[in-house]
Amino acid sequence: MNYVAFNHVFKTYPRSTKAVINDFNLSISKGEFIVIVGPSGSGKSTLLELICGFEKMTSGDILIEGRRINETLPKDRDVAMVFQNYALLPHLSTYENIEFGMKLRKLPKKQREEKVRWAARILQLEEYLDVLPKNLSGGQRQRIAIARAIVREPKLFLMDEPLSNLDAKLRESTGNEITQLHRRLNATTIYVTHDQTEALTMADRIVILNEGIIQQIGTPVEIYTKPANLFVATFIGKPRINLFNVTYHTHHLILSNHISLEVGSRFSPLTENGEYLLALRAEHLYLDTTNGIEMRIQKVEYLGSEVILHLQKDDLVMTMKSYQNLDYKTGAFIKVSFDLAHAHVFNKTTHERIELNHEQN
Numbered sequence: 001m002n003y004v005a006f007n008h009v010f011k012t013y014p015r016s017t018k019a020v021i022n023d024f025n026l027s028i029s030k031g032e033f034i035v036i037v038g039p040s041g042s043g044k045s046t047l048l049e050l051i052c053g054f055e056k057m058t059s060g061d062i063l064i065e066g067r068r069i070n071e072t073l074p075k076d077r078d079v080a081m082v083f084q085n086y087a088l089l090p091h092l093s094t095y096e097n098i099e100f101g102m103k104l105r106k107l108p109k110k111q112r113e114e115k116v117r118w119a120a121r122i123l124q125l126e127e128y129l130d131v132l133p134k135n136l137s138g139g140q141r142q143r144i145a146i147a148r149a150i151v152r153e154p155k156l157f158l159m160d161e162p163l164s165n166l167d168a169k170l171r172e173s174t175g176n177e178i179t180q181l182h183r184r185l186n187a188t189t190i191y192v193t194h195d196q197t198e199a200l201t202m203a204d205r206i207v208i209l210n211e212g213i214i215q216q217i218g219t220p221v222e223i224y225t226k227p228a229n230l231f232v233a234t235f236i237g238k239p240r241i242n243l244f245n246v247t248y249h250t251h252h253l254i255l256s257n258h259i260s261l262e263v264g265s266r267f268s269p270l271t272e273n274g275e276y277l278l279a280l281r282a283e284h285l286y287l288d289t290t291n292g293i294e295m296r297i298q299k300v301e302y303l304g305s306e307v308i309l310h311l312q313k314d315d316l317v318m319t320m321k322s323y324q325n326l327d328y329k330t331g332a333f334i335k336v337s338f339d340l341a342h343a344h345v346f347n348k349t350t351h352e353r354i355e356l357n358h359e360q361n
Helices: 044-052 094-104 109-122 138-150 168-185 196-202 220-225 230-235
Strands: 004-011 021-028 033-037 059-064 079-082 156-160 189-193 205-210 213-218 242-249 252-255 260-262 275-280 285-287 293-302 307-313 316-322 333-338 344-347
Touching: 004 044, 021 044, 021 213, 033 044, 033 196, 044 079, 044 156, 044 189, 079 138, 094 109, 094 138, 109 138, 138 168, 168 196, 189 196, 196 220, 205 220, 205 230, 213 220, 213 230, 230 275, 230 344, 242 316, 285 316, 293 316, 307 333
Parallel strands: 033 189, 033 205, 079 156, 156 189
Antiparallel strands: 004 021, 004 059, 205 213, 242 252, 242 275, 252 260, 275 344, 285 333, 293 307, 293 333, 307 316
16 A cells, blocks of 8 residues: 555646646655655645645545545644744754644653654754754754654655755755665655755655646656656756757758768667757767767866866757866867767657667667
């Protein structure tokens, strides 16, 4: 039995003809870490509000452990939420903030103390229990918010962009703490973010959401290597995936500026003289001094272990990721080729990915 299930969930606001959540269907196993990712306004936070009961569904069902919770009061849903802005009470100490919800539920004092100290130990907050939030860093305050959630031992953890207010270093370390804590507690977590890096590094499975509609559900590897459509391909991955207008003609892909790429049987599902979008990630371009396309370097981004090159030839532009320690110069010319074994082809009208043959070129 699915631990959490969403069955045809819709949410439409009054005087609006467009659904914020549109036929959302998802089954979650116990212990899974699900990341819902999408651009601003895609419906991610609204979905969490529906689970909590802060918003009422227009139609559909949400079930936890097989029990329909549509009409269940928020306080009785046994879910715990970690917010983006921490939502700590500024006049209470770390200890009192962690304890607060248990105090409202009238848990015995000894039980409250045991749980606070247990959570503080797990989240390395023991030395800050008497400190007010204003005297703590953003990462420490976020850990207090997480501690307050885990002492409830809920059936489901909900996290609404909990790292977005932290600097880059704290985002990475706190993200690692969240995933380690999830494994340690064998928790079931739904985590919302607009950051694709968080999604790829933290999730068991990713749900890509856009305008309230699920675009794809899959593991990070599936999402990255087999994007279901053009939106997923362009949303996931840094730098943004390269896109080229191409025409398929007798085992060749003809780029819009008449560059011809010879292709093998992998591309045989394409229609003769059909027009498509060819997509290729930056790491699947490579230096080829013999047969490559000559491109001018427009910009060099040095990232230490890798270099991102922005390239142009007439109206053809692309990015290439290089791991070679070469002294690339803006304005210089290099020759590059495409590793078409990793290429994706999309229908120009529907933007759906076309399944190519498994044979390599």
